[in-house]
Amino acid sequence: MADRLLQANGITKVYGSLAPTVALNDVTVSLDHGEFVSLVGQSGSGKSTLLNMLGLLDTPTSGEVRLDDLKTNDLGKRARAGLRNRRLGFVFQFHYLLPEFSVLENVLMPTLISGDNKADALSYGHEVLELLGLSGLENKSATELSGGQKQRVAIGRALMNKPALVLADEPTGNLDTTNTDQVFRLFRQINKDLGTAFLIVTHDRRIAQQTDRILEIQDGKLIQDVLSPV
Amino acid sequence: MLSLRIAVRFLLKSPIQTVLIVAGIAVGIAVQIFVGSLIASLQSFLIDQTLGSSPHLTLTAKAKGEFIDYNQALRIKLKKNAVVKAVVPQRTVSAIFVKGSQSAPLSIKCADATKLDSIYKLKSKLKGGDYSLGDNEIIVGSDFASGQNVRPGDMIKLTLASRAVKELRVSSIVDLGNKQANETVAFAGTGFGRAALGASVNRYSAVEIQLSQVFQSTAIAKNLAGAFPDITITDWQIEQKSLLSGLQAQSSSTFMIQFFVLIAVALGIASTLSISAIQKTRQIGILKALGMTDGRSGTIFLWQGLFLGFLGSLGGLLLGLGLIAIFSVTAGAKPGSFPITPQTTFVIVSVGIGLAVAMLSAILPSRRTARLDPIEVIQSGG
Ligand SMILES: Nc1ncnc2c1ncn2[C@@H]1O[C@H](COP(=O)(O)OP(=O)(O)O)[C@@H](O)[C@H]1O
Ligand SMILES: [Mg+2]
Numbered sequence: 001m002a003d004r005l006l007q008a009n010g011i012t013k014v015y016g017s018l019a020p021t022v023a024l025n026d027v028t029v030s031l032d033h034g035e036f037v038s039l040v041g042q043s044g045s046g047k048s049t050l051l052n053m054l055g056l057l058d059t060p061t062s063g064e065v066r067l068d069d070l071k072t073n074d075l076g077k078r079a080r081a082g083l084r085n086r087r088l089g090f091v092f093q094f095h096y097l098l099p100e101f102s103v104l105e106n107v108l109m110p111t112l113i114s115g116d117n118k119a120d121a122l123s124y125g126h127e128v129l130e131l132l133g134l135s136g137l138e139n140k141s142a143t144e145l146s147g148g149q150k151q152r153v154a155i156g157r158a159l160m161n162k163p164a165l166v167l168a169d170e171p172t173g174n175l176d177t178t179n180t181d182q183v184f185r186l187f188r189q190i191n192k193d194l195g196t197a198f199l200i201v202t203h204d205r206r207i208a209q210q211t212d213r214i215l216e217i218q219d220g221k222l223i224q225d226v227l228s229p230v
Numbered sequence: 231m232l233s234l235r236i237a238v239r240f241l242l243k244s245p246i247q248t249v250l251i252v253a254g255i256a257v258g259i260a261v262q263i264f265v266g267s268l269i270a271s272l273q274s275f276l277i278d279q280t281l282g283s284s285p286h287l288t289l290t291a292k293a294k295g296e297f298i299d300y301n302q303a304l305r306i307k308l309k310k311n312a313v314v315k316a317v318v319p320q321r322t323v324s325a326i327f328v329k330g331s332q333s334a335p336l337s338i339k340c341a342d343a344t345k346l347d348s349i350y351k352l353k354s355k356l357k358g359g360d361y362s363l364g365d366n367e368i369i370v371g372s373d374f375a376s377g378q379n380v381r382p383g384d385m386i387k388l389t390l391a392s393r394a395v396k397e398l399r400v401s402s403i404v405d406l407g408n409k410q411a412n413e414t415v416a417f418a419g420t421g422f423g424r425a426a427l428g429a430s431v432n433r434y435s436a437v438e439i440q441l442s443q444v445f446q447s448t449a450i451a452k453n454l455a456g457a458f459p460d461i462t463i464t465d466w467q468i469e470q471k472s473l474l475s476g477l478q479a480q481s482s483s484t485f486m487i488q489f490f491v492l493i494a495v496a497l498g499i500a501s502t503l504s505i506s507a508i509q510k511t512r513q514i515g516i517l518k519a520l521g522m523t524d525g526r527s528g529t530i531f532l533w534q535g536l537f538l539g540f541l542g543s544l545g546g547l548l549l550g551l552g553l554i555a556i557f558s559v560t561a562g563a564k565p566g567s568f569p570i571t572p573q574t575t576f577v578i579v580s581v582g583i584g585l586a587v588a589m590l591s592a593i594l595p596s597r598r599t600a601r602l603d604p605i606e607v608i609q610s611g612g
Binding site: 048052057058077078081082083084085086090092096098099100101109110112113114115157 | 232235236239240242243512513515516517518519520521522523524604605607608609
């Protein structure tokens with residue numbers, strides 16, 4: 001497998017046609033397998049827009065996104081959905097758990113969508129819940145949990161299909177300091193143990209300092225791409 | 231079957247909404263089944279009451295006063311027709327009953343006893359005596375019997391058109407449900423009719439026909455007229471125009487009721503599913519972000535439609551049959567009323583329509599769901 005996981009070449013995103021907003025302006029960036037990267041920038045600078053492009057949730061106005069050396073621009077919606085399901089994991093500021101399903105079912109959802117082997121998925125789901133300190137909550141409704149627990153379930157869901165890359169958009173934006181630290185420790189541990197790459201959007205410098213590489217974006221332009229001093 | 235599972239969970243998440251819409255469909259389908267069966271039963275009751283014991287088609291010779299030739303070709307033609315239920319070739323003998331200074335005219339239908347009963351249901355109308363039509367026997371109407379003081383077993387003297395006088399034994403008395411008929415109509419056997427009219431074997435006054443589907447009479451009459459040009463055909467649909475238009479008005483008003491009930495059911499399901507699809511936008515968006523395809527997410531609401539339609543139709547079936555059962559032991563059990571029987575094909579069609587309407591109503595929300603772009607949900611936040 002090539003070391004290069006994700007490559008974005010000159011991506012530009014313009015919103016609207018009457019009063020166009022350039023949310024991303026000619027951004028070129030790449031991610032390797034197993035990297036632990038943060039993306040910082042002021043509110044409105046284009047962080048979420050970039051993450052959505054890299055996560056194949058949105059398409060750039062121009063430029064290309066390659067995942068596993070595959071030109072994703074040319075792919076149909078079905079193929080892109082398949083790649084999101086198998087290669088990527090998402091954690092958003094809001095947990096987006098399905099209130100109609102239990103904690104375990106929420107975590108299993110990506111395998112339910114891919115239709116992979118049930119028994120394997122079930123045992124891995126339990127493993128993931130244990131790793132996240134959620135054992136014993138399997139059959140609770142997702143609505144019964146605390147904020148920190150919900151976000152950990154969402155992380156479990158993102159990990160379920162053993163993705164190559166987890167894209168996290170301000171995953172701790174709604175959490176207190178204790179929970180924030182716990183989530184970051186988990187990300188780090190998963191990154192080390194499973195070799196999963198992470199791209200974490202945050203506006204918290206303190207958190208960004210703890211990642212291996214920091215990307216900074218300003219007014220839609222990538223202005224900094226540095227390895228962390230630590 | 232993830233979309234099926236999701237559909238069920240969505241429905242279970244809002245149980246009251248689900249129960250209400252199922253109840254709405256059930257009431258609609260129940261009304262369909264009840265009203266449909268009621269009107270159909272009323273229809274067949276009315277048809278039975280008015281046409282059940284009279285011929286629907288009567289064949290006579292074109293030339294007045296002549297006999298009709300009931301030949302092999304005509305027999306086969308009638309036998310082959312599946313709608314033809316009973317065929318009675320009969321000879322009508324006019325006679326005058328004389329007793330002392332009194333006299334009364336009688337029109338005597340002469341035919342085989344079993345055949346006569348198949349159209350006129352005489353056995354069930356017996357007011358005394360035994361149903362029998364031997365060569366010297368006669369059955370008279372109840373008003374004639376009471377007016378002339380005649381009892382079963384009595385011998386009565388009749389003067390025929392040929393002035394010949396015949397003596398016949400009254401085997402029984404019938405109530406034909408109509409004063410004039412009860413005074414002037416009588417029945418006798420084949421042998422008496424042949425002898426009285428001097429008719430040869432295949433010659434009859436008329437061939438009377440009853441059909442299993444009364445509304446087919448005109449079509450059959452047309453068909454017969456084409457094959458047998460020297461026959462005159464009397465069709466009940468032409469003779470009894472007002473009865474026919476009454477029956478038709480009833481059918482079309484039933485159709486209108488059913489049509490509007492269906493529209494109401496369809497609107498109910500469609501609006502509930504649309505609301506549900508909007509309520510679940512967030513869930514659908516995240517499922518798509520996680521890799522669920524458009525087509526598959528669209529089937530969630532088709533499943534919901536199918537479920538609601540199935541449960542609603544099932545509930546409607548039970549409710550409808552329950553209403554029919556209640557009607558049968560209350561209003562329907564009163565004298566002069568009629569039994570209401572569930573019309574099997576109608577019940578099946580109603581349930582089928584319930585399902586189909588539910589599925590059709592699910593199409594719009596389903597397409598809306600399929601079109602939803604996950605980015606809309608992700609960007610809109612919490
Ligand atoms: N759907 C949209 N339509 C129009 N403008 C948008 C849309 N999404 C984002 N933008 C604009 O693009 C810019 C970048 O937004 P975003 O990527 O959400 O910033 P960040 O995540 O860094 O706060 C902002 O100016 C924002 O207003
Ligand atoms: Mg953002």
